Every structure is written in C-alpha cells, then in structure tokens.
Amino acid sequence: MNISPAAPIITLFVGALLTYLFGRTYPKPKFTGLFSLLFLVIALVELLNLYPGGGRVTYSLWGAQTFLEANGLAIFLGVVAVGLGILVLIYDVSHMKDSPGLGRYYALILLMIAGAIGIGFAGDLFNLFVFFEVMAIPSYALVAFRKEKWEPVEAAVKYTIMSISGSLLALGGISIIFMYTGNLDLNTLAQSAANMDPGMAIAAAGLIIAGFGVKVAIVPLHMWLPDAYQAAPSGISALLSGITSGAGAIAMLKALAILLPTGTHPGVVLIIFGIISMFVGNFMALVQKDLKRMLAYSSIAHMGYVVMAIGLALNYLPIAGEYAFRGASFHILNHAVMKGGAFLCAGAILQSIGTSDLHEMRGIGRKNVLVGVAFAFFALALAGVPPLNGFISKFFICKGGVDAGGWGIVAMSLLILNSAISLGYYLPALNTILFSRDISERAEKARPVSAWICVPIVVMVILTVLLGVYPEFGLKIVNPAVQYLMGFAGGL
C-alpha cells in the first residue's frame, strides 16, 4: 500500500483530538486508554508500511515550502516512539485508573509521540524545530499532571523554564544558519552552509548543542531531569527517558551534521560533554535513596553514552561513523526498552507499596516475583551485562571508538569504566529488591499487581533478551537509519 509520509503524524494528531473528546463524553478511564491505543496501533502499521523508507511530501504554510521525508532514521525513531507508547498506554490502563481527566492525559501522550515521530520525519530545520516544540510542550503538562501534589508542579516549573530557554537557544542557532544560507532544506543545506562565516557557524553549533542539549540532559543542563522523572507518573518517566531524550539527541544530530562542511568540529564538544554526563550521572546515581531518582540519574549517564557516540561519529566520520552511528541508534532503541521497563517496574512497585524509597522496598521482589525478576533483567541490561541488549549497543559504541583510534580509544575505555561504576548502584538496588533477608512492613502488605501492568513488563523483558541474543532483530530497523545517517552526514 502506498501511503504518505505524513500519515502517522496526522493519525496521532487526529487521535489526540478524538481522545480528548472521547474522555469528555465517556468518562470511563479504561476505555479512554484503549481508544487512544487504537491510534498508536494504526500509526505503527503505517510506519511499518513506510519501511524501509523513501518518499517525500512537500507542503506549504503561508507560501513557505516545508518538507517531511520518510527515511530510515524517521522510521527507526517512529517505531521506537510508537512501540514504547503502546506498551506504556497498556500499562497506564491500570496504573492511572484513579486519576481524573484521563482524556487530557492520553491526548497529551499522543501529541508528544507525534512530535517525536515528526523530529525523525522533518526534512528541514523548520519542521525539526516545530516538531521539537510539539514534543516538548505536552511533556511539561504531563510532568505536572498530578497537579494536586506539590512535587510534580514544582518539577514542571523547573523543567519548563529550562526547556523553553533551551528551545529558544536552538531556534537562535537555526535562525543564524538561515540568515547566512537562506535555505533550511536538510538535503541541500550542507552545500549552502559550506561557505558560511566560520565564526557564525561555531556560534550556531554552540547554540544548537546548548538548546537541544537541555532535552537530552547533557550535564551542565541536566538539573531538571531528576526532579521531573521522579515527580511525573511512572509511565511518563518511561516515555520521557525512552522517547524525548532520544528524539532530542537525534534532533541535535540532524542540526549539527549540516554544519560539518563549515569546518566546525561539534563532535569534540559532544565527546567531552558525553563523558562528563556519564561520570556525573553514574556518580550521582550511586548516592540516591529513591529508586525513580536513581533511574533518572542513570538516564543522564546513558544519554551521555549516546551523545559520546554521536560525537565520535561526527568527528571521525569516514572511519568510525558506521559503528558509532549504529551504536548510538541501537542504544536509543535499547535504552527505550530497558529504561522504560525499569521505570514501569519502579511504578508497579510504587503502586503496590506506596513509596519509591529503596529502603522500604526490601524483599518486594519476593512478594511480587514477576516485577522483581523483570527489574533484575532491566538492571543488568542497563549495566551492560553480556547476553542482554545493553551490552550489544555499548559494544557497537566501543567498536566505533576503536575504529576512531587515538582519543576515541580513551573515550571508549571511559565508557567501559562507567559501565563498571553503574554496576555499583544496580547491584545493591537489585539486592534490596530481590535478595534482601528481611521484608519491610510495607512490602509485607504489598498489593498484587494487575495484569495490565504485567503484560507490558513481560513484553519488555522478552525484548531485552531478544535484542541481546539476536541483535539482527533490532538491526533491521537500526541499519536503514545508519545508512541514511552515513549518507546524510558523510555525503556532504
């Protein structure tokens, strides 16, 4: 079937509107969730129909031509976002059943996912920015969704202030590029950017790194992240860490790649900030007492791995580009699966014992065996233990580092060191949850977990193992993205 590249995005926009109206007129929470799930499934089918890419749609807004393009990268990001979205919506049918205003909640989730897909599909910097905002604005509201408590509202204020400032910086960078080239089309922009003033190109690259870096949470710009992930509903934490940070990294990559011919070296900056993010994220996670906050800091570290891989790819493009891009894309996919799963487990535990304090979780894994064992899989995968998926993507990033040689090998060894450090907090957490001798009072009285919560967690465990022992399954959608990126950044 021949469908337009804009179809998945339009489906989700229409879905958001209809879900909101459905939630207003038919206030039965379970059906609102399932209704919005329908649109995500349609979007997934459309995305798989577009595989492996090709096709471009031009539309005009007040006389300005803009493009949406279905390429390997777009399909990859779309499948990751929609796939995680489907699992989280199934989870939320039970997890969010007591909250009021679920029509709004699901509509905002659909908009956020539409924005993330749009970042992949954007064929010019204008669409890239617009979809970045479409993704960002619902996420502010979703963090503050439980507005009767003080933590979510405060975290959302902090997140909004930092994130909107970042978006404006990125827009400043984009307008500098446009000012000097008069062109925003990603396919031809590199040629027009080649004779840009080098000083202005450096300014634009700096603004773009700082701007999109807020969403990716590279380290000096990460302050909002632990608060937001801890205070948001667990499904939203999973979506934020799985989709928005990955999509932010891809937005940054797309905008920076076109500045390569100007003689700037954004890759070096990304490698340095990636390494700083890994260390700060992992060391801060070591001292956390709260499971969701610990996972949030570990997200910073994992995005550090991705940013470092992107930096390696951009800096040593012809020799190391392939494996570094493959590592970055595969790690975005794996991070969505394993960190999303870990957040869903944390949410399930939070729901059954009423707190996310690690000390109160002693022995919960023996009460809720499924959640405990699933958390073990996710924690080990996040630490990069061999047969699981986290290992494979870290291996690709390391291969990229070795290909690059010189400083690439230094960066790679720091990544391995950081994986070892991260075991230092995953293993104690695992020990507390699964192997603790005494069982805490709250865990003793833990409520059983609903089947709606178990199903997505089990699916994610299966994916974690499958992507680890049979990575070709994941590479099927990763490889077209790598091919596109090599052509996009390398052919310039």
Add this chain to the structure above:
Amino acid sequence: MMPVYVLCAILFLTGIYGVVAKKNLIKIIIGIFLMVQSVALLLLILGYAAGEVGGLFQTIGLITMIGGLAVMSLMIVTAVRLHEKYGTFDISEIRRLKG
C-alpha cells in the same frame, strides 16, 4: 540593519537576566516571555530584510509566538497552583526549586 540585531540580542539577554537573577516566579515568566518575543522579533526582522512577505521566516516567527503563548499559559497555571500551596511567588521559599 546591524543595530536592530543588537537590540534583539539585548532583549534576549534581558530575558536571560530575568530568568537567572530574579527570585519572583512571575518575573521569571516575564523573562521567558521577553526571550520568546526577542527571537520572534529577530525572525520577523530577518524576513523583512530578506524582502519576503509571508515567507518561511515569518512563519517560524509566528509559530514561535504561538508556542510561546502555550508555554506561557501553562507556566502561569503552575505558578498559580504554587501560589495556592505556598502563598508566595518567591522561589527561594519553595523547596525543590533551589539550586
């Protein structure tokens, strides 16, 4: 044309000053609004300098303003919720927002 760009930069820096240095949440929101408007203004001026009417620059400028308005209304709502909770807009008295 250059002085106009400098004015936009000054407006943007004023906004950043508001966000970074002010303690009152409403003043921070005003600072963000100044940043949004300065970027939108820059885009509109760039469009004017390029001699286009209703082109890409102006579209981006318009969309920036719309996005800015959405964020602004959201922030004002959250600020009102915080005021109901604490009876103040002073962020140094609101626990989590320190640092």
